[in-house]
Amino acid sequence: xxxxxxxxxxxxxxxxxxxxxxxxxxxxxxxxxxxxxxxxxxxxxxxxxxxxxxxxxxxxxxxxxxxxxxxxxxxxxxxxxxxxxxxxxxxxxxxxxxxxxxxxxxxxxxxxxxxxxxxxxxxxxxxxxxxxxxxxxxxxxxxxxxxxxxxxxxxxxxxxxxxxxxxxxxxxxxxxxxxxxxxxxxxxxxxxxxxxxxxxxxxxxxxxxxxxxxxxxxxxxxxxxxxxxxxxxxxxxxxxxxxxxxxxxxxxxxxxxxxxxxxxxxxxxxxxxxxxxxxxxxxxxxxxxxxxxxxxxxxxxxxxxxxxxxxxxxxxxxxxxxxxxxxxxxxxxxxxxxxxxxxxxxxxxxxxxxxxxxxxxxxxxxxxxxxxxxxxxxxxxxxxxxxxxxxxxxxxxxxxxxxxxxxxxxxxxxxxxxxxxxxxxxxxxxxxxxxxxxxxxxxxxxxxx
Numbered sequence: 001x002x003x004x005x006x007x008x009x010x011x012x013x014x015x016x017x018x019x020x021x022x023x024x025x026x027x028x029x030x031x032x033x034x035x036x037x038x039x040x041x042x043x044x045x046x047x048x049x050x051x052x053x054x055x056x057x058x059x060x061x062x063x064x065x066x067x068x069x070x071x072x073x074x075x076x077x078x079x080x081x082x083x084x085x086x087x088x089x090x091x092x093x094x095x096x097x098x099x100x101x102x103x104x105x106x107x108x109x110x111x112x113x114x115x116x117x118x119x120x121x122x123x124x125x126x127x128x129x130x131x132x133x134x135x136x137x138x139x140x141x142x143x144x145x146x147x148x149x150x151x152x153x154x155x156x157x158x159x160x161x162x163x164x165x166x167x168x169x170x171x172x173x174x175x176x177x178x179x180x181x182x183x184x185x186x187x188x189x190x191x192x193x194x195x196x197x198x199x200x201x202x203x204x205x206x207x208x209x210x211x212x213x214x215x216x217x218x219x220x221x222x223x224x225x226x227x228x229x230x231x232x233x234x235x236x237x238x239x240x241x242x243x244x245x246x247x248x249x250x251x252x253x254x255x256x257x258x259x260x261x262x263x264x265x266x267x268x269x270x271x272x273x274x275x276x277x278x279x280x281x282x283x284x285x286x287x288x289x290x291x292x293x294x295x296x297x298x299x300x301x302x303x304x305x306x307x308x309x310x311x312x313x314x315x316x317x318x319x320x321x322x323x324x325x326x327x328x329x330x331x332x333x334x335x336x337x338x339x340x341x342x343x344x345x346x347x348x349x350x351x352x353x354x355x356x357x358x359x360x361x362x363x364x365x366x367x368x369x370x371x372x373x374x375x376x377x378x379x380x381x382x383x384x385x386x387x388x389x390x391x392x393x394x395x396x397x398x399x400x401x402x403x404x405x406x407x408x409x410x411x412x413x414x415x416x417x418x419x420x421x422x423x424x425x426x427x428x429x430x431x432x433x434x435x436x437x438x439x440x441x442x443x444x445x446x447x448x449x
Protein backbone atom coordinates (compact mmCIF):
# COMPACT_ATOMS: atom_id res chain seq x y z
CA UNK A 1 0.00 0.00 0.00
CA UNK A 2 2.80 2.41 0.87
CA UNK A 3 5.71 0.64 -0.76
CA UNK A 4 8.86 0.97 1.34
CA UNK A 5 7.69 4.06 3.23
CA UNK A 6 6.67 3.65 6.86
CA UNK A 7 4.54 6.27 8.59
CA UNK A 8 5.89 7.20 12.02
CA UNK A 9 4.75 9.19 15.04
CA UNK A 10 3.00 8.87 18.37
CA UNK A 11 0.80 11.95 18.37
CA UNK A 12 -1.64 13.16 15.72
CA UNK A 13 0.56 16.08 14.65
CA UNK A 14 3.64 13.83 14.35
CA UNK A 15 1.77 11.25 12.27
CA UNK A 16 0.36 13.97 10.02
CA UNK A 17 3.83 15.52 9.65
CA UNK A 18 5.26 12.12 8.65
CA UNK A 19 2.69 11.73 5.87
CA UNK A 20 3.00 15.34 4.69
CA UNK A 21 6.78 15.08 4.57
CA UNK A 22 6.55 11.93 2.48
CA UNK A 23 4.16 13.62 0.06
CA UNK A 24 6.50 16.58 -0.25
CA UNK A 25 9.53 14.40 -1.03
CA UNK A 26 7.63 12.12 -3.40
CA UNK A 27 7.90 9.04 -1.18
CA UNK A 28 4.09 9.01 -1.21
CA UNK A 29 2.68 9.66 -4.67
CA UNK A 30 -0.60 11.32 -5.69
CA UNK A 31 -3.44 8.81 -5.54
CA UNK A 32 -1.61 6.45 -3.19
CA UNK A 33 -3.83 4.89 -0.53
CA UNK A 34 -3.12 5.33 3.16
CA UNK A 35 -3.66 2.46 5.60
CA UNK A 36 -7.07 2.16 7.27
CA UNK A 37 -6.90 4.07 10.53
CA UNK A 38 -7.28 0.97 12.76
CA UNK A 39 -4.54 -0.82 10.85
CA UNK A 40 -2.17 2.14 11.17
CA UNK A 41 -3.10 2.57 14.84
CA UNK A 42 -2.17 -1.05 15.50
CA UNK A 43 1.11 -0.67 13.61
CA UNK A 44 2.05 2.50 15.53
CA UNK A 45 0.65 1.16 18.83
CA UNK A 46 -1.58 4.23 19.32
CA UNK A 47 -5.29 4.80 19.87
CA UNK A 48 -7.35 4.79 16.62
CA UNK A 49 -8.65 8.21 17.62
CA UNK A 50 -5.08 9.53 17.33
CA UNK A 51 -4.81 8.32 13.74
CA UNK A 52 -8.28 9.69 12.98
CA UNK A 53 -7.16 13.08 14.26
CA UNK A 54 -4.01 12.89 12.11
CA UNK A 55 -6.01 12.07 8.99
CA UNK A 56 -8.38 14.93 9.80
CA UNK A 57 -5.44 17.34 9.99
CA UNK A 58 -4.17 16.08 6.64
CA UNK A 59 -7.60 16.54 5.05
CA UNK A 60 -7.87 20.07 6.46
CA UNK A 61 -4.46 20.90 4.99
CA UNK A 62 -5.46 19.56 1.58
CA UNK A 63 -2.87 16.75 1.63
CA UNK A 64 -5.28 13.80 1.47
CA UNK A 65 -8.88 13.16 0.49
CA UNK A 66 -11.26 10.58 1.89
CA UNK A 67 -13.97 8.60 0.12
CA UNK A 68 -15.91 6.07 2.14
CA UNK A 69 -15.27 3.03 -0.03
CA UNK A 70 -11.87 4.05 -1.37
CA UNK A 71 -10.51 5.12 2.01
CA UNK A 72 -7.97 7.91 2.40
CA UNK A 73 -5.60 8.73 -0.43
CA UNK A 74 -2.99 11.33 -1.24
CA UNK A 75 -4.65 14.05 -3.25
CA UNK A 76 -4.12 13.82 -6.98
CA UNK A 77 -2.72 17.36 -6.91
CA UNK A 78 -1.63 18.07 -3.33
CA UNK A 79 -1.13 21.82 -3.54
CA UNK A 80 -1.63 24.90 -1.43
CA UNK A 81 -3.74 26.59 -4.12
CA UNK A 82 -5.69 23.80 -5.87
CA UNK A 83 -8.51 26.12 -6.94
CA UNK A 84 -6.13 27.97 -9.25
CA UNK A 85 -6.05 24.78 -11.29
CA UNK A 86 -9.83 24.87 -11.86
CA UNK A 87 -9.55 27.06 -14.91
CA UNK A 88 -10.21 26.85 -18.60
CA UNK A 89 -7.88 27.91 -21.38
CA UNK A 90 -9.44 30.68 -23.44
CA UNK A 91 -9.08 29.88 -27.15
CA UNK A 92 -8.51 32.59 -29.72
CA UNK A 93 -11.74 34.34 -30.65
CA UNK A 94 -13.48 33.52 -27.35
CA UNK A 95 -14.47 36.35 -25.02
CA UNK A 96 -12.85 36.07 -21.58
CA UNK A 97 -15.32 36.90 -18.82
CA UNK A 98 -13.73 34.38 -16.46
CA UNK A 99 -10.44 35.89 -15.26
CA UNK A 100 -11.98 38.40 -12.85
CA UNK A 101 -9.73 41.32 -13.76
CA UNK A 102 -11.00 44.90 -13.51
CA UNK A 103 -11.74 47.05 -16.56
CA UNK A 104 -8.42 48.47 -17.76
CA UNK A 105 -10.20 51.59 -19.00
CA UNK A 106 -11.24 52.40 -15.43
CA UNK A 107 -7.76 51.99 -13.93
CA UNK A 108 -5.64 55.13 -13.58
CA UNK A 109 -2.24 55.52 -15.27
CA UNK A 110 0.52 54.93 -12.75
CA UNK A 111 3.41 56.79 -14.37
CA UNK A 112 2.67 60.13 -12.72
CA UNK A 113 2.09 58.58 -9.31
CA UNK A 114 5.29 56.51 -9.48
CA UNK A 115 7.28 59.53 -10.65
CA UNK A 116 5.92 61.58 -7.75
CA UNK A 117 6.82 58.76 -5.35
CA UNK A 118 10.34 58.59 -6.78
CA UNK A 119 10.78 62.35 -6.42
CA UNK A 120 9.60 62.16 -2.83
CA UNK A 121 12.00 59.30 -2.23
CA UNK A 122 14.89 61.38 -3.56
CA UNK A 123 14.07 64.06 -0.99
CA UNK A 124 13.37 61.73 1.93
CA UNK A 125 14.38 58.12 1.27
CA UNK A 126 12.80 55.40 3.39
CA UNK A 127 15.51 53.58 5.33
CA UNK A 128 15.72 50.82 7.93
CA UNK A 129 13.94 51.87 11.10
CA UNK A 130 11.37 54.07 9.36
CA UNK A 131 7.73 53.86 10.40
CA UNK A 132 6.05 51.00 8.49
CA UNK A 133 3.08 53.06 7.26
CA UNK A 134 3.58 56.38 5.51
CA UNK A 135 1.99 58.99 7.82
CA UNK A 136 0.02 60.65 5.01
CA UNK A 137 -1.30 57.28 3.83
CA UNK A 138 -2.24 56.29 7.37
CA UNK A 139 -4.08 59.57 7.93
CA UNK A 140 -6.00 59.24 4.66
CA UNK A 141 -6.89 55.63 5.39
CA UNK A 142 -8.06 56.43 8.90
CA UNK A 143 -10.22 59.29 7.59
CA UNK A 144 -11.81 56.94 5.05
CA UNK A 145 -12.46 54.31 7.73
CA UNK A 146 -14.01 56.95 9.98
CA UNK A 147 -16.26 58.20 7.18
CA UNK A 148 -17.62 54.67 6.74
CA UNK A 149 -18.23 54.09 10.44
CA UNK A 150 -15.38 51.63 10.98
CA UNK A 151 -14.42 51.48 14.68
CA UNK A 152 -11.29 53.31 15.74
CA UNK A 153 -8.02 51.44 15.73
CA UNK A 154 -4.40 51.64 14.60
CA UNK A 155 -3.54 51.33 10.90
CA UNK A 156 -1.44 48.56 9.37
CA UNK A 157 -0.37 47.71 5.84
CA UNK A 158 0.26 44.46 3.97
CA UNK A 159 0.90 43.30 0.41
CA UNK A 160 -2.72 42.76 -0.58
CA UNK A 161 -5.92 41.59 1.08
CA UNK A 162 -5.05 37.90 1.21
CA UNK A 163 -1.74 38.73 2.90
CA UNK A 164 -3.64 40.65 5.56
CA UNK A 165 -6.23 37.91 6.05
CA UNK A 166 -3.52 35.28 6.44
CA UNK A 167 -1.56 37.36 8.95
CA UNK A 168 -4.64 38.18 11.03
CA UNK A 169 -5.70 34.53 11.16
CA UNK A 170 -2.17 33.47 12.11
CA UNK A 171 -2.11 36.08 14.90
CA UNK A 172 -4.89 34.29 16.79
CA UNK A 173 -5.51 30.77 15.45
CA UNK A 174 -3.61 27.50 15.51
CA UNK A 175 -3.70 24.46 13.19
CA UNK A 176 -6.94 22.57 13.58
CA UNK A 177 -9.01 25.64 14.51
CA UNK A 178 -12.23 26.18 12.56
CA UNK A 179 -12.86 29.25 10.38
CA UNK A 180 -16.33 30.15 9.10
CA UNK A 181 -16.07 31.14 5.42
CA UNK A 182 -18.60 32.22 2.84
CA UNK A 183 -19.82 29.51 0.47
CA UNK A 184 -19.76 30.42 -2.40
CA UNK A 185 -16.78 32.61 -1.57
CA UNK A 186 -13.40 33.88 -2.69
CA UNK A 187 -11.44 30.86 -3.90
CA UNK A 188 -8.14 32.17 -2.52
CA UNK A 189 -9.59 32.28 0.99
CA UNK A 190 -11.00 28.78 0.58
CA UNK A 191 -7.48 27.60 -0.34
CA UNK A 192 -5.72 29.68 2.30
CA UNK A 193 -7.62 28.26 5.26
CA UNK A 194 -6.62 24.59 4.77
CA UNK A 195 -3.12 25.63 3.65
CA UNK A 196 -2.69 27.16 7.12
CA UNK A 197 -3.81 23.91 8.74
CA UNK A 198 -7.16 25.42 9.65
CA UNK A 199 -10.58 23.90 9.05
CA UNK A 200 -13.04 25.69 6.77
CA UNK A 201 -16.68 25.70 7.90
CA UNK A 202 -18.99 26.75 5.03
CA UNK A 203 -21.53 29.50 5.65
CA UNK A 204 -24.28 30.05 3.10
CA UNK A 205 -24.70 33.40 1.36
CA UNK A 206 -27.58 35.31 -0.19
CA UNK A 207 -27.76 38.78 -1.75
CA UNK A 208 -27.50 40.41 1.71
CA UNK A 209 -24.40 38.53 2.84
CA UNK A 210 -23.70 35.53 5.10
CA UNK A 211 -26.82 33.79 6.39
CA UNK A 212 -27.31 34.50 10.07
CA UNK A 213 -28.49 30.97 10.88
CA UNK A 214 -25.41 29.47 9.24
CA UNK A 215 -23.06 31.80 11.09
CA UNK A 216 -24.84 30.95 14.33
CA UNK A 217 -24.44 27.24 13.66
CA UNK A 218 -20.74 27.69 12.89
CA UNK A 219 -19.83 29.73 15.96
CA UNK A 220 -21.88 27.54 18.28
CA UNK A 221 -19.98 24.55 16.90
CA UNK A 222 -16.71 26.21 17.86
CA UNK A 223 -15.59 28.30 14.86
CA UNK A 224 -12.78 30.53 16.08
CA UNK A 225 -12.99 33.06 13.24
CA UNK A 226 -15.39 34.46 10.65
CA UNK A 227 -14.27 35.97 7.32
CA UNK A 228 -16.87 38.19 5.64
CA UNK A 229 -16.79 40.12 2.35
CA UNK A 230 -18.72 43.30 3.04
CA UNK A 231 -19.39 44.47 -0.53
CA UNK A 232 -18.87 43.17 -4.06
CA UNK A 233 -18.44 39.61 -2.83
CA UNK A 234 -16.51 37.37 -5.18
CA UNK A 235 -18.11 35.47 -6.89
CA UNK A 236 -21.72 36.39 -6.10
CA UNK A 237 -21.80 40.19 -5.85
CA UNK A 238 -23.43 39.99 -2.42
CA UNK A 239 -23.26 43.00 -0.11
CA UNK A 240 -23.97 42.94 3.61
CA UNK A 241 -27.17 44.90 4.20
CA UNK A 242 -27.93 47.04 7.24
CA UNK A 243 -30.50 44.53 8.45
CA UNK A 244 -28.16 41.55 8.03
CA UNK A 245 -25.34 43.41 9.76
CA UNK A 246 -27.61 44.09 12.76
CA UNK A 247 -28.52 40.40 12.99
CA UNK A 248 -24.92 39.26 12.74
CA UNK A 249 -23.62 41.85 15.18
CA UNK A 250 -26.27 40.82 17.72
CA UNK A 251 -25.24 37.20 17.27
CA UNK A 252 -21.52 37.92 17.56
CA UNK A 253 -22.06 40.02 20.68
CA UNK A 254 -22.79 36.72 22.44
CA UNK A 255 -19.61 35.15 21.01
CA UNK A 256 -17.00 37.77 21.70
CA UNK A 257 -14.19 35.23 21.42
CA UNK A 258 -14.71 34.92 17.65
CA UNK A 259 -12.14 36.70 15.47
CA UNK A 260 -13.99 38.73 12.81
CA UNK A 261 -12.30 39.73 9.54
CA UNK A 262 -14.17 42.17 7.28
CA UNK A 263 -12.83 42.17 3.70
CA UNK A 264 -13.87 45.38 1.93
CA UNK A 265 -11.75 44.66 -1.14
CA UNK A 266 -13.89 46.58 -3.67
CA UNK A 267 -13.68 49.86 -1.79
CA UNK A 268 -13.43 52.56 -4.43
CA UNK A 269 -15.63 50.92 -7.04
CA UNK A 270 -18.92 50.29 -5.22
CA UNK A 271 -21.69 52.72 -4.36
CA UNK A 272 -23.44 50.71 -1.63
CA UNK A 273 -22.73 51.80 1.96
CA UNK A 274 -20.43 49.74 4.15
CA UNK A 275 -22.09 47.67 6.88
CA UNK A 276 -19.22 45.94 8.65
CA UNK A 277 -19.15 43.57 11.61
CA UNK A 278 -15.92 44.93 13.09
CA UNK A 279 -15.76 45.99 16.70
CA UNK A 280 -18.45 43.78 18.19
CA UNK A 281 -16.01 41.03 19.23
CA UNK A 282 -12.79 41.29 21.22
CA UNK A 283 -10.56 40.78 18.18
CA UNK A 284 -11.30 42.03 14.68
CA UNK A 285 -9.80 43.51 11.53
CA UNK A 286 -11.14 45.32 8.48
CA UNK A 287 -9.07 45.11 5.29
CA UNK A 288 -9.11 47.28 2.17
CA UNK A 289 -7.09 46.63 -0.98
CA UNK A 290 -6.08 49.06 -3.73
CA UNK A 291 -6.05 46.28 -6.36
CA UNK A 292 -9.55 46.49 -7.83
CA UNK A 293 -9.81 50.27 -8.11
CA UNK A 294 -6.19 51.24 -8.81
CA UNK A 295 -4.59 48.15 -10.37
CA UNK A 296 -3.82 44.53 -9.39
CA UNK A 297 -0.07 45.16 -9.40
CA UNK A 298 -0.36 47.74 -6.63
CA UNK A 299 0.15 45.05 -4.01
CA UNK A 300 -1.05 47.08 -1.08
CA UNK A 301 -3.85 46.69 1.45
CA UNK A 302 -4.57 48.81 4.50
CA UNK A 303 -6.20 47.38 7.57
CA UNK A 304 -7.36 48.45 10.99
CA UNK A 305 -8.38 46.42 13.99
CA UNK A 306 -8.21 46.09 17.74
CA UNK A 307 -4.89 47.08 19.25
CA UNK A 308 -3.81 43.52 20.12
CA UNK A 309 -4.49 42.17 16.64
CA UNK A 310 -2.75 45.03 14.84
CA UNK A 311 0.23 44.86 17.18
CA UNK A 312 0.64 41.11 16.60
CA UNK A 313 0.39 41.42 12.84
CA UNK A 314 2.78 44.37 12.71
CA UNK A 315 5.30 42.59 14.90
CA UNK A 316 5.28 39.41 12.84
CA UNK A 317 5.42 41.45 9.62
CA UNK A 318 8.55 43.22 10.83
CA UNK A 319 10.26 39.87 11.38
CA UNK A 320 9.40 38.67 7.87
CA UNK A 321 8.74 41.04 4.99
CA UNK A 322 9.71 44.03 7.15
CA UNK A 323 7.50 46.59 5.45
CA UNK A 324 5.59 47.34 2.26
CA UNK A 325 7.58 49.50 -0.17
CA UNK A 326 7.24 53.17 0.67
CA UNK A 327 7.47 53.91 -3.05
CA UNK A 328 4.18 52.05 -3.51
CA UNK A 329 2.70 53.72 -0.45
CA UNK A 330 3.58 57.19 -1.71
CA UNK A 331 2.27 56.34 -5.17
CA UNK A 332 -1.09 55.46 -3.60
CA UNK A 333 -1.07 58.73 -1.63
CA UNK A 334 -0.57 60.61 -4.90
CA UNK A 335 -3.39 58.67 -6.58
CA UNK A 336 -5.75 59.46 -3.71
CA UNK A 337 -4.80 63.11 -3.41
CA UNK A 338 -4.99 63.72 -7.15
CA UNK A 339 -8.39 62.08 -7.50
CA UNK A 340 -7.05 59.68 -10.13
CA UNK A 341 -10.12 57.47 -9.71
CA UNK A 342 -13.68 58.74 -9.52
CA UNK A 343 -15.37 56.12 -7.29
CA UNK A 344 -18.88 57.19 -8.27
CA UNK A 345 -18.10 56.93 -12.00
CA UNK A 346 -16.40 53.56 -11.54
CA UNK A 347 -19.25 52.16 -9.47
CA UNK A 348 -21.79 53.45 -12.00
CA UNK A 349 -19.92 51.87 -14.91
CA UNK A 350 -19.73 48.43 -13.30
CA UNK A 351 -23.28 48.74 -12.00
CA UNK A 352 -24.78 49.47 -15.40
CA UNK A 353 -23.17 46.41 -16.94
CA UNK A 354 -23.86 44.14 -13.97
CA UNK A 355 -27.46 45.22 -13.47
CA UNK A 356 -28.10 45.11 -17.21
CA UNK A 357 -26.90 41.52 -17.41
CA UNK A 358 -28.90 40.39 -14.38
CA UNK A 359 -31.98 42.05 -15.84
CA UNK A 360 -31.47 40.52 -19.30
CA UNK A 361 -31.03 37.07 -17.79
CA UNK A 362 -34.19 37.46 -15.70
CA UNK A 363 -36.12 38.37 -18.86
CA UNK A 364 -34.98 35.04 -20.28
CA UNK A 365 -36.01 33.07 -17.20
CA UNK A 366 -32.52 32.75 -15.74
CA UNK A 367 -31.87 33.37 -12.05
CA UNK A 368 -28.76 35.50 -11.56
CA UNK A 369 -27.24 37.40 -8.65
CA UNK A 370 -25.05 40.49 -8.60
CA UNK A 371 -25.92 43.20 -6.11
CA UNK A 372 -22.54 44.95 -6.22
CA UNK A 373 -19.05 44.75 -7.65
CA UNK A 374 -17.82 43.19 -10.90
CA UNK A 375 -19.38 39.73 -10.95
CA UNK A 376 -22.67 37.98 -11.70
CA UNK A 377 -23.35 34.53 -10.23
CA UNK A 378 -25.67 32.15 -12.08
CA UNK A 379 -26.80 28.94 -10.33
CA UNK A 380 -26.77 25.95 -12.71
CA UNK A 381 -27.60 22.26 -12.46
CA UNK A 382 -24.67 21.08 -14.61
CA UNK A 383 -21.61 23.25 -14.07
CA UNK A 384 -19.34 21.44 -16.52
CA UNK A 385 -22.00 21.43 -19.21
CA UNK A 386 -22.71 25.13 -18.73
CA UNK A 387 -19.03 26.08 -18.99
CA UNK A 388 -18.50 23.90 -22.06
CA UNK A 389 -21.69 25.09 -23.76
CA UNK A 390 -20.81 28.75 -23.31
CA UNK A 391 -17.27 28.13 -24.52
CA UNK A 392 -18.74 26.68 -27.73
CA UNK A 393 -20.79 29.86 -28.10
CA UNK A 394 -17.77 32.10 -27.71
CA UNK A 395 -17.85 32.94 -23.99
CA UNK A 396 -15.33 31.75 -21.39
CA UNK A 397 -16.84 31.82 -17.88
CA UNK A 398 -15.42 30.80 -14.51
CA UNK A 399 -16.46 27.37 -13.16
CA UNK A 400 -18.22 27.72 -9.84
CA UNK A 401 -16.12 24.89 -8.38
CA UNK A 402 -13.37 27.46 -7.87
CA UNK A 403 -15.56 29.21 -5.31
CA UNK A 404 -17.54 26.44 -3.60
CA UNK A 405 -17.26 24.05 -0.68
CA UNK A 406 -20.74 22.59 -0.14
CA UNK A 407 -22.98 25.02 -2.04
CA UNK A 408 -24.70 24.01 -5.30
CA UNK A 409 -23.07 24.50 -8.72
CA UNK A 410 -22.90 27.83 -10.47
CA UNK A 411 -20.89 29.89 -12.92
CA UNK A 412 -19.30 33.33 -12.49
CA UNK A 413 -19.53 35.99 -15.18
CA UNK A 414 -17.25 39.02 -14.78
CA UNK A 415 -18.73 42.11 -16.40
CA UNK A 416 -15.58 44.23 -16.63
CA UNK A 417 -14.85 43.08 -20.19
CA UNK A 418 -18.40 43.71 -21.41
CA UNK A 419 -19.59 46.58 -23.57
CA UNK A 420 -23.29 47.54 -23.47
CA UNK A 421 -23.80 45.80 -26.79
CA UNK A 422 -22.49 42.53 -25.33
CA UNK A 423 -25.22 42.12 -22.71
CA UNK A 424 -27.99 40.78 -24.94
CA UNK A 425 -25.81 38.29 -26.90
CA UNK A 426 -24.34 36.98 -23.65
CA UNK A 427 -27.77 36.62 -22.04
CA UNK A 428 -29.02 34.81 -25.15
CA UNK A 429 -26.07 32.43 -24.99
CA UNK A 430 -26.60 31.67 -21.30
CA UNK A 431 -30.31 31.07 -21.87
CA UNK A 432 -29.61 28.75 -24.80
CA UNK A 433 -27.15 26.70 -22.74
CA UNK A 434 -29.18 26.45 -19.56
CA UNK A 435 -32.53 25.74 -21.27
CA UNK A 436 -34.76 26.90 -18.39
CA UNK A 437 -38.06 25.16 -17.86
CA UNK A 438 -39.95 28.36 -18.58
CA UNK A 439 -40.62 31.88 -17.30
CA UNK A 440 -41.12 30.52 -13.79
CA UNK A 441 -37.49 29.43 -13.67
CA UNK A 442 -36.40 32.88 -12.58
CA UNK A 443 -36.58 33.64 -8.87
CA UNK A 444 -35.88 36.49 -6.54
CA UNK A 445 -33.31 36.88 -3.81
CA UNK A 446 -32.55 33.89 -1.65
CA UNK A 447 -29.82 31.46 -0.68
CA UNK A 448 -27.61 30.91 -3.71
CA UNK A 449 -28.37 27.65 -5.46
